[in-house]
Amino acid sequence: MVVIVCKRVGYFIALISMSFLAAFAAVAAEVVIKHDGGQTTLTTTPQRVVVLGYSFVDALAVAGVSPIGIADEGDKSRVIARVRAKIGDWQSVGSRYQPSLEAISSLKPDLIIADTGRHQSIYQDLSRIAPTLLLKNRGVSYQENIAVMRVIARALNKTEQVSARLQRHHALIKSLKAQIKSEASVQFAILTDKGMWLHSPKSYAGSVLKALGLASPIAGSPKQSYLQTSFEQLLKTNPDWLLVGKYSEVTVLDKWQTSPLWRMLSVAKTKQLVTVSPMLWSLATGMLAAEQMAEEITQLLKE
Amino acid sequence: MKPYPILLSSLLALLLLLSGVSLLFGAEQISIDNLVATLWQGGDLDFIVNQYRLPRLLIAVLVGIGLAVSGLLTQAVIRNPLASPDLMGISGGAGFAACLLLLVWPQIGSVWLPLAALVGGFSAAAIIWLLNRWHQPSPARLALVGIAISAFFTSCIDFLLVLNPVEVNSAMVWLTGSLWGRNWDYIWPLLPWLLILVPFSLYLAWSLDLLALGDESANALGVNTERLQISALFTAVALASVSVAVCGTIAFVGLLAPHAARLLVGFRHQLLVPVTALIGALLVLSADTLARNLAPPMELPAGVLTATLGAPYFIFLLSRYKGW
Amino acid sequence: MSTATVRIINSRYWASGTVMALLLMAAFVFSLISQSQFGLSFDDLWLTLSAPDPASLNQQVILSLRLPRSLVACLIGVNLGIAGALMQGLTRNPLASPTLFAINSGAACLMALSSIGLGLFSDLPIELITFIGAFIGGSLVLWLGGGLSSQLNPLRLILAGIAINALFSSFTRAVLIIADDKAYSLLHWLSGSLSEIDWASWSQLWPVSLVAMVLALTTCRGLNLASLGDQSAASLGLNVLNLRLRVCCAILVLTAISVTLAGPIVFVGLIAPHICRRLFNHNHFLVVPLSGLIGACIVSVADLLSRFVVPQAETPVGIITALIGTPIFIYLALKEPAS
Numbered sequence: 001m002v003v004i005v006c007k008r009v010g011y012f013i014a015l016i017s018m019s020f021l022a023a024f025a026a027v028a029a030e031v032v033i034k035h036d037g038g039q040t041t042l043t044t045t046p047q048r049v050v051v052l053g054y055s056f057v058d059a060l061a062v063a064g065v066s067p068i069g070i071a072d073e074g075d076k077s078r079v080i081a082r083v084r085a086k087i088g089d090w091q092s093v094g095s096r097y098q099p100s101l102e103a104i105s106s107l108k109p110d111l112i113i114a115d116t117g118r119h120q121s122i123y124q125d126l127s128r129i130a131p132t133l134l135l136k137n138r139g140v141s142y143q144e145n146i147a148v149m150r151v152i153a154r155a156l157n158k159t160e161q162v163s164a165r166l167q168r169h170h171a172l173i174k175s176l177k178a179q180i181k182s183e184a185s186v187q188f189a190i191l192t193d194k195g196m197w198l199h200s201p202k203s204y205a206g207s208v209l210k211a212l213g214l215a216s217p218i219a220g221s222p223k224q225s226y227l228q229t230s231f232e233q234l235l236k237t238n239p240d241w242l243l244v245g246k247y248s249e250v251t252v253l254d255k256w257q258t259s260p261l262w263r264m265l266s267v268a269k270t271k272q273l274v275t276v277s278p279m280l281w282s283l284a285t286g287m288l289a290a291e292q293m294a295e296e297i298t299q300l301l302k303e
Numbered sequence: 304m305k306p307y308p309i310l311l312s313s314l315l316a317l318l319l320l321l322s323g324v325s326l327l328f329g330a331e332q333i334s335i336d337n338l339v340a341t342l343w344q345g346g347d348l349d350f351i352v353n354q355y356r357l358p359r360l361l362i363a364v365l366v367g368i369g370l371a372v373s374g375l376l377t378q379a380v381i382r383n384p385l386a387s388p389d390l391m392g393i394s395g396g397a398g399f400a401a402c403l404l405l406l407v408w409p410q411i412g413s414v415w416l417p418l419a420a421l422v423g424g425f426s427a428a429a430i431i432w433l434l435n436r437w438h439q440p441s442p443a444r445l446a447l448v449g450i451a452i453s454a455f456f457t458s459c460i461d462f463l464l465v466l467n468p469v470e471v472n473s474a475m476v477w478l479t480g481s482l483w484g485r486n487w488d489y490i491w492p493l494l495p496w497l498l499i500l501v502p503f504s505l506y507l508a509w510s511l512d513l514l515a516l517g518d519e520s521a522n523a524l525g526v527n528t529e530r531l532q533i534s535a536l537f538t539a540v541a542l543a544s545v546s547v548a549v550c551g552t553i554a555f556v557g558l559l560a561p562h563a564a565r566l567l568v569g570f571r572h573q574l575l576v577p578v579t580a581l582i583g584a585l586l587v588l589s590a591d592t593l594a595r596n597l598a599p600p601m602e603l604p605a606g607v608l609t610a611t612l613g614a615p616y617f618i619f620l621l622s623r624y625k626g627w
Numbered sequence: 628m629s630t631a632t633v634r635i636i637n638s639r640y641w642a643s644g645t646v647m648a649l650l651l652m653a654a655f656v657f658s659l660i661s662q663s664q665f666g667l668s669f670d671d672l673w674l675t676l677s678a679p680d681p682a683s684l685n686q687q688v689i690l691s692l693r694l695p696r697s698l699v700a701c702l703i704g705v706n707l708g709i710a711g712a713l714m715q716g717l718t719r720n721p722l723a724s725p726t727l728f729a730i731n732s733g734a735a736c737l738m739a740l741s742s743i744g745l746g747l748f749s750d751l752p753i754e755l756i757t758f759i760g761a762f763i764g765g766s767l768v769l770w771l772g773g774g775l776s777s778q779l780n781p782l783r784l785i786l787a788g789i790a791i792n793a794l795f796s797s798f799t800r801a802v803l804i805i806a807d808d809k810a811y812s813l814l815h816w817l818s819g820s821l822s823e824i825d826w827a828s829w830s831q832l833w834p835v836s837l838v839a840m841v842l843a844l845t846t847c848r849g850l851n852l853a854s855l856g857d858q859s860a861a862s863l864g865l866n867v868l869n870l871r872l873r874v875c876c877a878i879l880v881l882t883a884i885s886v887t888l889a890g891p892i893v894f895v896g897l898i899a900p901h902i903c904r905r906l907f908n909h910n911h912f913l914v915v916p917l918s919g920l921i922g923a924c925i926v927s928v929a930d931l932l933s934r935f936v937v938p939q940a941e942t943p944v945g946i947i948t949a950l951i952g953t954p955i956f957i958y959l960a961l962k963e964p965a966s
Contacts, residue, residue, distance in 0.1 A: 074601060093600055097804065098483050100600030102330035105350045122484050129350050193742075193753055194812040195823065228815070230822045230941055232692050235684070236664030248742075250753070252823060259825060261691045264684055389793075448722065450789060451956055454893055458949030461818050480797075481804075554793050603801060610797035617790045618771045621783060 033155050036116040037123050037134030045157040046111035050104050050130075052096060053115045053137035054079065058286020059149045061086040062165050063158040069107045071099040080280050082288045105129045111155065139225050140285055142207035149287060169287055176298045177213045184272075185217035186297065187239035189229070190282055191251040196234065196244075197226045204285040208293050231256050235264060241300070242267045245278030274300060307574060310567060314581040318364070321585060325363075325592040326356050330599040358487045362549060363591045363605070364584040365493050366482075367556060369546040371583020372504050374557025375564070375575060376539035379511045380532050384565075387558035388424075388543035392452030396427025397547040399456040406463050417492045417548035424544030427452055428536060480553035480606020482591045489549050496545045500538050501580065507535055508572035515570070553606045555613025556586050562620060586612075640913075643906040647920050654927035655701065659693045662934040667693075696824045699832055700930045700944075701923040703821075703889055704899075706836050706881040708922020709843050711896025712903065712915045716850040717874050718781040721904070724897035725882040727788040728875075731891035732795035733764020734883070735817055739802035742813055754831070754887050761883035767791050769875055779857065779871060819892035819945020821930050828888045839880040840919070846874050847911040854909070892945045894952030895922050901956075 031042045050069035051057055057079055060067050066087040072078050073095045091107055094100035096118055104112065109130045117138030119126065126132040133155060135148045146166065153162035188205040190197045199205045201216050203225035210216065217239040218227070229237070234256075244253065256262060267273045276296065280289055327333055331351060333341075341352045374387045388394055400423025401416045434448055510531050513521040521528050543557065560583035561575065568574045590608040597603060660667040671685045680686055710725045717723075725731075737760025741753065772787030773780060803813055849870035852860040857867050885892065899922040900914060907913045929947040936942040 095601060095805070098481075098602055100330050100602065101355050101484075102351050103600040105355070106331040124488070125354065125484070125486055128354055192812045194816050197812075228941060232688060233664050235688065255823070255825060255827070258827070259691050260681075261684075261687050264687065450726075450785075451722070451724075451897070451953065454726065455949060455953035455956075458818075458893065458946055458953075461814065461943075462946045462950065464814060554797060601805075604804060607797045607801040610794050614790045614794035618787060621771065621786055621790070622773075 031154060031157070033133060033151060035133045035135055035151060037114075037120075037127075037132065040127075040131045040133060042111070042131055042155060044110070046109075046131075046155065048107065048109045049111045049113065049156070050093060050107060050109040051113045052093070052099055052119060053113070054283055055137050055140060055145055055148070055285040055289075056113045056135070056152065057087070058083050058284065058288050059145075059152045059162075060156075062149065062287055063153055063156050063162050065156050065158065066090070068109060069093045069104060071096045078279060078283065080277075080284045080289060080292070082292055083284070083286065086288075101125055101129070113152065137285070139202075140204060141202060142204060142211055142290060145204070145285060145287070145290075166287070169291060172291060173211060173294055176294045177211075179298055180212060180214065180301050182301050183215065184240035184301065185215040186241040186243065186301075187217050187237065188243045188245070188276070188281055190226075190247060190278060191244050191253050192247045193250055193252065195252055196229045198229050198237070199282070200225055200227055204290075205281045205293065208290045209297065211290075212294055212297065214297070231259070231261070235261060238266055240266060240270070241272045241274070243274050243276045243281065243297075245276055245281050247278055307568065311577060311581070314578065314585070318581060318585055318588070321588050321592070322360055322364075325360050325588060326352060328592065328596050329356060330595075354486060358490060359482050359485055359591065360588065362485050362489055362493065363482055363588040365490070365497055366546045366550050366553065367560075367584035367587030368501060368580040369493075369497055369542040369583075370553060370556040370587070371560035371564075371579045372501055372576060373539040373542035373546070374559075374583075375561040375572070375579045376504060376507075376511075376535045376542075377557065378561055379514065379572065380535045380539070382515070384562065387555075388539060389453075389552055389554055389557060391431055391449035392427045392456065393424045393431075393540055393543050394547050394552045395453040395456030397421070397424035397544040398552055399423050399459050400426075401548050402460050402463060417496070417545045420544045420548030421541060423456075424540045424547065427456070428540040432536065480551040480609070481594075481602075481604035482550055483602055483604070485549065493545060493549050496541060500542055501576075504535075504538055505573070505576050507531065507538070508576050511535065511572040512570075551604075551606065553587060553590070554610045555617065556583050556609055559613050559616060560586060640907055644917070644920070647906075647917075647924055651701065651920065651924045651927055654924065654931050655697050658697045658700070658927060658931045658934075659689055661931065663688065663693075691826070695826045695829045696821055696930070697927065699824045699829055699888065700821055700926050702829075702832055702836055703885045703892065704895060704923035704926030705919035706839070706885045706922070707892065707895040707926070708899035708903075708918040708920070709840060709915055710878045710881040710885075711898075711922070712900040712911070712918035713843055713846065713850070713874050713878050714896060715900050716846075716854065716911055716914075717779075717871065717878075718784060719854060720781055720785075721901065722897070723781075723785070724894070725878055726792070726891075726893060726896070727785060728768045728878065728882070729764035729788055729791040729795060730761045730879065730882045731764075731886050731893070732792045732799070733767070734758070734761040734886045735891060736760055736795040736798045737763070738816065739799045739806075739813055743802055743806045757887040758883050761886050762879060764791060764795060765875075765879045765883070774871065774875060775868075779867075815943055816890045818943030819890040819948070820941065820943040821889050822941045824888065832884060832888055835880060835884045839877050839884070842873060843877040843881070843915055846870060846877065847915050850874070850911040850915075854911075890943070890945060892926065892948055894948045894956065895925050898952055898955055899925060 033040050033042065049060060049065060049067045051060060051067045052071040057067060057070055061083045064086070067090050069091045070079065071093050074092050076084075076092070091103065093103040093107070096115065099119075101122065104126070112126050112130050112132040114123065114126055114132055114134050115137035116134050117136070119134065123132060123134055133151070135151060136144055140148065149162060149166070150159070153159045186209050188199045188209065190199070198218065200218055200222045201207055201210045202222065206216065206225070217237045219237075262268050280292060326338055327335065329351070333348060333352065337348060338352060340346060341348045342357075345353065370388070377386050377388050377391065378384050397420035401420040404416065404419040430452060431449060510521075510526050513524050513526045514528060514531060516524075518528050546553070560579050563582050564575050564579040568578050586609060587605065590612070591605040594603040594605045594608050656672070660669065660672055665685055665688055667685055667689065671689060674680070674683075675686045675689050707725065714723045714725050714727065715721050734757045738753065738757050741756050768784070768788045768791050769775065771791070772784035774784060799817070806813065849865055852863055852865045853867065853870060855863075861867055882896070899918045902921050903914050903918045907917055925948065926944065929951065930944045933942045933944045933947045936947070
């Protein structure tokens with residue numbers, strides 16, 4: 001009889017403690033995220049996520065979550081291969097500048113991640129569809145993006161996974177930095193048929209190069225991320241390595257190469273002018289993209 | 304010519320039908336019963352219907368009315384059926400002022416934009432008005448001054464954009480005449496102006512008919528032409544500026560709606576004002592509905608569609624206009 | 628007229644002309660060396676002339692980059708000035724300008740469409756596309772504005788220009804929204820920029836301009852007569868339609884080649900003839916070439932100034948001409964006696 005009572009009390013205690021634990025867990029599962037749009041409380045772990053920027057896709061891939069909708073301008077190839085390999089299929093919700101609110105709403109997401117630079121004006125509308133985080137995407141630098149990744153990881157309840165992966169990432173960058181050991185100045189630029197834009201150390205590509213210990217040929221510390229550069233300015237900047245991402249077949253570089261001043265550029269003499277993918281170097285702006293960029297530049301500098 | 308009440312009610316019916324179509328179609332298809340249920344009770348599709356399509360529909364109608372009546376008044380005052388506020392630099396001035404505000408204070412709430420646009424629109428109108436007063440230019444000269452002022456404001460806007468490249472796209476989206484991202488917050492700054500000014504235009508309508516007879520005849524009939532012209536122009540500029548403040552420049556509505564109305568009901572302004580308003584609403588609403596549905600989920604700006612439809616029709620009008 | 632008065636008038640013209648020419652030369656020389664990344668100075672300029680050294684970077688910069696740019700700026704200014712004078716003579720309206728013919732907006736529209744890779748446009752060289760766009764714009768306005776009919780109604784031409792302009796610019800704006808990555812580079816071009824000019828541009832520019840200028844000069848006599856009114860001119864033996872065709876052709880070519888190389892540069896064609904008529908007289912034999920001279924001044928000075936707005940960076944020259952131009956234009960419009 002006493003045994004039975006003890007058992008019952010035991011069960012009772014176990015039940016009570018389990019309920020406390022469950023309640024505690026439920027409260028703990030409620031996460032408050034501070035972001036550029038204020039504060040958002042997530043009561044459950046989001047499963048259906050819509051993202052409106054390419055660096056967010058990268059962050060989700062690292063966290064092991066597959067987004068159900070991406071603002072990819074209707075072109076799935078804009079997401080780089082490394083990121084695409086880690087996520088499933090998704091629906092396009094339009095362009096980053098004018099995402100279709102209807103398309104987002106019809107996907108019934110439980111979390112939306114939007115860009116502070118582009119979506120401030122529709123933040124209210126997005127919040128009506130689902131809890132929305134406003135984080136920096138346009139003009140983000142390498143270090144800022146790591147911070148953004150941690151916020152996203154917290155929201156998705158994948159902090160441990162992402163932290164571990166970030167540790168491996170930092171180790172990789174450190175080892176690549178040791179392998180490079182070069183004094184050469186490296187510059188990334190975007191080329192169109194109308195001009196050349198240098199990506200300064202404030203831009204994503206520029207800050208990745210800086211993290212690898214590579215020198216920037218730009219004098220002073222420019223406040224802008226993208227500097228439009230004329231041929232004369234390029235001659236003055238004169239980087240040792242020039243990586244170009246081309247947005248059109250024919251660019252101003254072809255014109256400049258016919259000028260007698262071209263041979264005064266050191267990249268013309270050393271042939272250290274390399275064409276790279278603008279999708280990867282300019283558009284992707286994520287951790288996986290940074291790793292790929294670092295590997296590419298290490299490969300180039302070791303030869 | 305149809306009897307007036309029948310015409311008015313058929314236009315209203317057409318507008319209601321188009322509204323229904325606009326609410327039904329979009330990136331996501333909705334059935335009619337779903338639509339009715341959502342309008343009354345909310346539910347799953349509450350966001351799409353009540354927070355997205357419905358306010359957008361209402362804004363399109365309001366802006367259409369504003370631009371159309373503004374065009375009608377401008378044409379009456381300048382006495383040239385080919386004048387319109389966007390071609391006179393008023394939209395340019397309104398756009399520049401609002402753009403300046405957006406670029407200098409990106410966090411500004413949307414309620415301040417109509418005020419800024421009004422200031423800009425009135426400055427541009429003041430320049431034109433003064434020129435009209437002092438030099439009595441021919442319609443050709445006035446049109447040219449309008450273009451020059453428009454071009455000036457466009458260059459100023461481009462200058463601002465070149466200096467602040469980070470904001471280029473948001474300014475562009477706003478400037479082109481697009482209803483994307485316009486929700487209930489944009490209706491409240493717009494509605495009061497329309498509620499006051501459109502009935503006021505009806506009130507002016509009778510005097511405007513007299514004005515069309517010529518300044519001396521109108522004066523002889525007891526109309527204070529000076530005051531009438533100022534009030535009409537004031538109303539026109541206010542309506543145009545407020546519409547531009549909410550949606551950017553939606554071209555050709557102020558030019559075409561009065562014309563189409565004249566084809567239907569003749570030249571009496573008392574009849575013209577309501578018909579013009581309805582036609583303007585129809586124009587902008589159909590442009591926006593098409594813009595949303597041509598290539599979902601990508602959206603075109605409504606202003607492009609009005610220009611695509613408007614320019615050829617304008618040219619057709621040009622070739623038929625006998626009053627050279 | 629007494630000989631004394633004649634001498635005064637002539638010397639006033641010479642004075643104005645000399646001032647303009649000096650201003651032009653000063654702007655030209657300064658733009659060769661100012662605001663350079665390499666800190667160019669007059670010494671470099673002197674050395675380039677006296678002791679040319681192909682290996683010197685400074686000299687090469689002056690010769691290969693600065694010199695063609697300054698030359699092209701001058702010549703484009705001449706083109707636009709002459710086109711403006713012709714336009715105002717054609718429409719008999721001192722407020723008309725080549726922008727009226729939707730040449731700039733047509734070129735911009737086609738350039739924008741090809742930037743987003745619209746089908747049949749992407750294979751051709753960009754200059755050709757822009758030139759075609761300019762021509763399409765101009766021809767559309769001429770045709771729809773009744774330019775080919777016997778009675779030219781300036782108002783109808785103007786309004787056709789407005790309509791086509793609005794049509795093309797709305798397309799361009801839509802492209803700016805759709806092509807978000809390339810929007811900023813497009814915007815830069817749309818404001819009119821001389822930063823990508825090289826010797827190849829010069830070699831494309833001067834033959835076409837020369838032909839068009841000769842054509843323009845042949846119309847001077849006709850324009851003088853036409854200023855009396857179409858009927859009076861016809862009764863004096865002028866073939867009005869032939870004159871109009873030649874004038875329009877000249878305007879089209881002069882403006883199209885300018886917009887192809889440098890993008891739309893506004894207000895030059897509007898203001899240069901005005902200033903010309905103030906300083907000189909209304910005789911088209913003087914107005915047409917001297918508008919060219921004044922246009923060259925305006926563009927050279929604007930290009931020089933554009934380098935100073937944001938140091939070590941390029942501001943589009945079209946913005947400078949617009950900002951200086953409009954107050955001058957409004958002042959002139961207010962001072963102009965009622966027509």
